Amino acid sequence: MRAAVIVFPGSNCDRDMAVALKAAGADVTMVWHKDAALSDNVDLVAVPGGFSFGDYLRCGAIAAQSPICKALVAHVERGGYALGVCNGFQVLTETGLLPGALMRNAGLKFICKTVDLKVETSVSAFTEGYNAGDIVGFPVAHHDGNYTADAETLATLEGEDRIAFRYTDNPNGSLADIAGLLSENRRVLGLMPHPERAVDAGHGGTDGQALFRGLLGQFAQA
Secondary structure (H helix, E strand, O other), X not given: OEEEEEEOOOEOOHHHXXXXXXXXXXXXXXXXXXXXXXXXXXXXXXXXXXXXXXXXOOXXXXXXHOHHHHHHHHHHHOOOEEEEEOHHHHHHHHOOOOOOEEEOOOOOOOEEEEEEEEEOOOOOOOOOOOOOOOEEEEEEEXXXXXXXXXXXXXXXXXHOOOEEXXXXXXXXXXXXXXXXXXXXXXXXXXXXXXXXXXXXXXXXXXXXXXXXXXXXXXXXXX
């Protein structure tokens, strides 16, 4: 699998993402936000966590206007895969690639800890390494992780089995305990917790490994 990790001013999880992808066997390229194009042979574009452009205006809003995000949208529209984690999830909603928005945490405080998530579906390249109902532990580190959407959008997400992960003990007020969700074609995942920080036993856990292995397995079968 060939993966591109986008880097914005303020990204601070880009190298973590690259390390996790490489450990799973991916060929990884770092791509600067001012680049206007992605390589034609890229399989997955990863939008990492951090504080792109200092979270000014609105988290992910300025990053979504970067030249590379036009290429990201084009990549997804032609059937490519994309993974947005934390600030990357915010960017995916700001580009319109995923529905809804990430708002200020209900408690108005930055949250940094490992949380338990329930895997809601195994029917995606991102979650096929798990069983529906599995409980996994991923770290969170965010101030604006409170997912919100209108009732119609929520009904669509529920009806189409597009909620990938839910919090077992909601830390931020997210609607329906949503921690991660899939696009309509199931090739885009936005996830607030950090699976790339859960791939090394020395860092406290390896529950994220199955997500990256599942992605790699998708392309090994192609």
